[in-house]
Amino acid sequence: MAVNRGSPEWYAQLYADARAGSSKVMWDHGEPTPYLLDWLGERFAAGGRRGRAVVIGCAYGDDAEPVASYGFDVTAFDVSVTAVEIALTRNPGSAVDYRHADVVDLPSEWLGAFDLVIECTTLQSLPPELHEAAATSVASLCALDGEVLVIARCPSEVDPPGPPWLLTEQEVGRVAVDGVRLTRLRRIPMRGGDRWVGSSHARVQVASSEPIGDLRQPLAARLPAGGNGRLQRRRMPSSRAGHSTTRPTP
Numbered sequence: 001m002a003v004n005r006g007s008p009e010w011y012a013q014l015y016a017d018a019r020a021g022s023s024k025v026m027w028d029h030g031e032p033t034p035y036l037l038d039w040l041g042e043r044f045a046a047g048g049r050r051g052r053a054v055v056i057g058c059a060y061g062d063d064a065e066p067v068a069s070y071g072f073d074v075t076a077f078d079v080s081v082t083a084v085e086i087a088l089t090r091n092p093g094s095a096v097d098y099r100h101a102d103v104v105d106l107p108s109e110w111l112g113a114f115d116l117v118i119e120c121t122t123l124q125s126l127p128p129e130l131h132e133a134a135a136t137s138v139a140s141l142c143a144l145d146g147e148v149l150v151i152a153r154c155p156s157e158v159d160p161p162g163p164p165w166l167l168t169e170q171e172v173g174r175v176a177v178d179g180v181r182l183t184r185l186r187r188i189p190m191r192g193g194d195r196w197v198g199s200s201h202a203r204v205q206v207a208s209s210e211p212i213g214d215l216r217q218p219l220a221a222r223l224p225a226g227g228n229g230r231l232q233r234r235r236m237p238s239s240r241a242g243h244s245t246t247r248p249t250p
């Protein structure tokens with residue numbers, strides 16, 4: 001049976017083949033996503049509030065481990081059970097709680113539960129028809145006054161059509177939903193292609209008239225003017241709740 005590229009079954013097969021030695025995981029460079037360490041240093045080296053963090057599409061844990069080293073209590077998840085098993089094997093004694101979960105079908109107890117949400121190149125690895133739902137899911141993980149980091153590779157004229165389905169500026173802005181606001185979006189030139197680095201914050205609403213990010217507006221119009229807006233975090237509809245995770249044995 002043909003398996004759609006980018007589906008959970010496709011990732012399951014890829015990681016199983018990689019474990020068997022018959023294929024390679026293209027993004028497994030044994031190091032964190034480019035720019036993640038710089039961002040963590042910029043943001044937290046001088047202090048700042050810690051708490052719970054979640055790493056989306058964690059693969060073998062190369063992003064999750066440095067986030068934990070900054071003092072966060074980290075949950076990291078991947079849709080591939082094999083990836084999670086290998087992450088546990090590669091990081092013995094890790095403080096990271098590695099889990100099996102699907103970003104578009106999250107356990108209800110994770111919604112609004114994380115002070116820091118890290119999304120590095122997983123959105124672009126999903127088929128385009130899932131991008132909007134997945135971006136909303138990313139936002140749904142963020143706690144009141146929490147923050148979201150998105151790192152994604154920018155599309156260029158020479159890139160063939162996906163996979164990976166590289167995100168436009170507008171698509172990166174889709175995490176600005178459900179009470180989360182995009183506060184800064186940079187395009188950073190890097191070897192192997194420019195990266196989008198977007199930081200978002202979730203805020204508590206004090207004025208009910210303030211709109212949340214309207215995806216029909218251009219991104220610039222959705223950036224906060226003064227950064228003082230306080231917005232309400234809404235819970236996701238209960239239809240997306242109730243999924244439980246299993247922690248595979250290493």
Ligand SMILES: C[S@@+](CC[C@H](N)C(=O)[O-])C[C@H]1O[C@@H](n2cnc3c(N)ncnc32)[C@H](O)[C@@H]1O
Nearest residue numbers: 011033057059078079080102103120121122125
């Ligand atoms: C391009 S890799 C990025 C891995 C890691 N973030 C990095 O930058 O090295 C995408 C990862 O997301 C995982 N993934 C794909 N679809 C997913 C989904 N629906 N939910 C959670 N993880 C998913 C894949 O198994 C893969 O490990």
